[in-house]
Amino acid sequence: MITKYLKKLMFSLLICIGLLNGYHCTKNSDDTNNTTYSDEAIKRTFGEAININNPENYASQNIPSYIIADNGGVIDDKKATLGRVLFYDKALSTNGSIACASCHQQQFAFSDTAIQSKGVNGLTGRHSMRLINARFARETKFFWNERAASLEAQTTQPIQDHAEMGYSGLNGDPNIDDLLTKLNAIDYYQELSAWAYNQNKGDKTLNEQDLQDCLGAFIRSIQSFDSKFDEGRKQLGNNQNNAPLPNFSADENAGLQLFSAPPVFGDSGIRIAGGLGCGGCHRAPEFDIDPNTRNNGFVRTIDNPAILDLNNTRSPTLRDLVNLNGDLNGPMMHTGSINSLETLIGHYNRIIVRPGNNQIDPRLTPRGFPQRLNVTPAERQQIIAFLETLTGNSVYTDAKWSNPFAQ
């Protein structure tokens, strides 16, 4: 009894001495015990939404075994939590009115229903992309025209875009260092960064690389694998890409075949047999874009249709084009000019090559002719029924991807 009591006393004494010296006893131990990190400002700002003693699970989510594509990067629960705060924080814009989430809204699969989204100094030049399964793709470059070398590199570009968030450093705009100074002075970032980087409060200041790592971890964590398609794939087992799914209707299975099988073209680029060839560029079961794809005929600039924009060769995954009610999560393509699944099929049915479009993907111009798929009304219904099976559930509602500022 007495030795036990003494041991306890000794232990408490040690902790007290440690605390008096400002030394965090748990700092170097593994991260299971966070009790020494202060979280007053976190609690005050986010209430129950963020609990540093029990962070949300971003790093160890279940990934179906048939999902193979992964463009790299690391997810860490603490950095993703900090990334979530950054993603929803309007302080990341010069006038405090725009967050990443203003244009990438959870209820619309992290996209926007507007063709062009509103930033601090005007509208975006292209349509806002859905941020679903960004990680599960063979393509490692980001943006419609793949101008960002990685997801991490992408994340601080909107911040430094004059129109979007405004920290461009040009023409009188403040620059990213001004933003970092501003963020590092905010109490909840002082606490969150100490916690996420295992440092004493005040010792860790966020730099641009940290913003990239944290935002990248958060976006990488956004995954959608609970669609009807996934249910079917789980029932079917592995290595059976394009096989009929047990839980699908006849139309949905016919749509899956149309999506996957390549068309057989006769003279003049007219389809005489086979499928619609979508899967050659949007590959199942990730439905990510083939990294070697060129443009698909959408080559106009929203602001000025006379100016050609030829290098948009990336697409987000085709998962979650529509929400659970069957409504589109936003208009499609970098131009935002396709606003129904019917007109989507209409585009591929009859490809138009605009004068000057020398970058169209050759798969869409068989024998040098713009493709004519001759999609029948029944086939149109089937392919649409199939595309609608790619919508998940949890991505729209899961609290770990929601706005932590809302209480």
Ligand code: HEC
């Ligand atoms: C004003 C609206 C707006 C804001 C704010 C905004 N974005 Fe975007 N985002 C867009 C648009 C538009 C695109 C496509 C732009 C392009 O390709 O030229 C895009 C593309 C992306 C992509 C590329 C997705 C892909 O699959 O290639 C990522 C990732 C992304 N945004 C993350 C962010 C992050 C992180 C923030 C906050 C730091 C942010 N966005 C802020 C509108 C916005």
Ligand code: HEC
């Ligand atoms: C030759 C490659 C290729 C083929 C074949 C192809 N696509 Fe695409 N798809 C693309 C490219 C590239 C984009 C991005 C275009 C842009 O916005 O400029 C795209 C974009 C899309 C989008 C918009 C995604 C979004 O988030 O806005 C949808 C939906 C789509 N394709 C569906 C299909 C369907 C359905 C088929 C078959 C009928 C198909 N695609 C065939 C290359 C292809």
